[in-house]
Amino acid sequence: MPIRIYTSLEELLPCGKSAVALGYFDGLHAGHAAVISRAVAKAEEGFCPCVFTFTVKGGHPKAKPQDSEITAESQKRSLLEQWGVHLVLEPDFSEFQQMPPEKFVDEVLLHRMHAAVVCCGTDFRFGHRASAGVNELAALCRDRKIALEVVPPVTYEGERVSSTRIRALLEAGNVEQAAVLLGRPFAYDFPVAHGRQLGRKLDFPTINQAIPGEFVKLRRGVYASVTCAKGSFYPSVTNIGVRPTVDDHQPVTSETSIFGFSGDLYGQKVEVRLLKFLRAEKSFPSVQALREQIVIDSAAALPISRSYLDGEANYGRIGTLQSAHTML
Template sequence: MSIRIIGPDDPVPPEARGATVALGNFDGVHLGHAAVLRTAHAARPEAPLAVLTFEPHPRAFFRPDDPPFRLSLLTEKAAALGALNVAWLFTQRFDHAFSQQTAEDFVTRVLHDRIGASHLVCGADFAFGHRRGGDVAFLAARAERLGIGLSIAPAFTDLSGPISSTRIRRLLQDGYPERANALLGRPWTIRAVVAHGDKRGRTIGFPTANLALGAHLEPARGVYAVTVDLPDGSHHDGVANIGHRPTVNDTLESRLEVNIFDFDGDLYDQEIGVSLHSFLRAEQKFASFDALRVQIAADADAARALLTFS
């Protein structure tokens, strides 16, 4: 279904008021988040389903020098939530002023006065407000006083424990996209705008679309079998490299370069989604561009085979 994003400065439409609102960062929108949303729908099946999340992620605000860690930026997060029947995505600006807001003011001013939530859903460890002064017990008491319902979603677990964004990040950094995708319930996707590169790929017969990782988590550096969603709605298989390109060695900034199979077109300045399916090999430096070309051809054949039978 389609989802509408309501920014922190946007008016809240009358039809969005009275929603059941799930609270949290929802980074990655994984199977644990899907379980929270099922709890939300079950609590008030007749109410619109909404999510309130924070932009930027609070961790990025409090620890700005940390390496990028996001599993999903806003566009991808909204698409994943919409696929889970969320009608409204409220984004709360997380800045210095908001970080100083008391837990009481968050419940009263944001959840009750601004959004008009009829019911709230969160995990048992949800904490909020200045210095995390509000917990679930606090939220329950204040929500009841304001006539707002509250449901606590149990942790969603598998044999390894609770499914979390942290687990998924570690799997991606260790080079296990298949395992990460199993916890996400869909392939992990980097969605970004195609930028101009040095066009060296064309000279060896493998033109690439170049994407900056930006605030996305950097997964294990190396070569992946991928699928690509293009702006026209078409889907293509491909092979991608994520890393510093040691053979070229012209930058310290990691980037994603994807060769899209069976595609010949101009994607510059357009947003595409690249989904990681299988890790083929670690990043390596080659003695020559001829050696690199031979390896890329082998990588492309391996990616085609994997994606054909996956």
């Protein structure tokens, strides 16, 4: 069933009794998936699996300049649909930041979302000035005959999986470790824009995608990647940077050369998955030297990309991540 998104508390969700996953869910990483999966599992008992999350355009005490996007909005919605979520209520934080805890439960969870089951993480807080946590939520749910499931943090190598941890990995170029914490390869799907056509002149045509300023900072350099073009995935090599050899005053862009594909992708949202960091961004003494390096980069990227497409690589497998859930 296609996912339906509602962006205001003025809307009533058109569903019967629901199981609601609560959280900011800014990165949709493995920890977030653990919470959301509990709500989705309730579909087998006849409950509508829903997510309550929010945007922070109107301001939020947790929103800081370094809290850049890990997952683009369109990808978030696609992932939630793949995970089995039917409905999402995603108002701006400013719509409910003044609500006392009791009103949030009554107005949002009961009246708007028809919640019979609520799932959240151990650090979930709500109500005016984040005055209530899971203990208060448990008491409020108990009084209203709402079942509550609190999911402990998912950990990897003894540390909690968090968006902050993933951002640090991506800024360091460690996309392989980030994939483990995300539970999938790190990817983006920004629209393809016209570039300077330098790649064509070098016999390596590329697709160019501007990286928005609010998106997570990625280590500049070259990555082995795979790219979804016209519904199929192809091996590729991607450069994240500002093209210092030809123009180092441009915004950060993603330039991807797709092996085995020819066609027009301008204006389309194209998904690029970064698999492995190959080398740092650098300037070359000439365009010819740049072309020679592209040949080397392509040769290094191709076996990595093909291994992933052949299902031999272990990108985003979460078997070593640990979690459990608690009923309150």
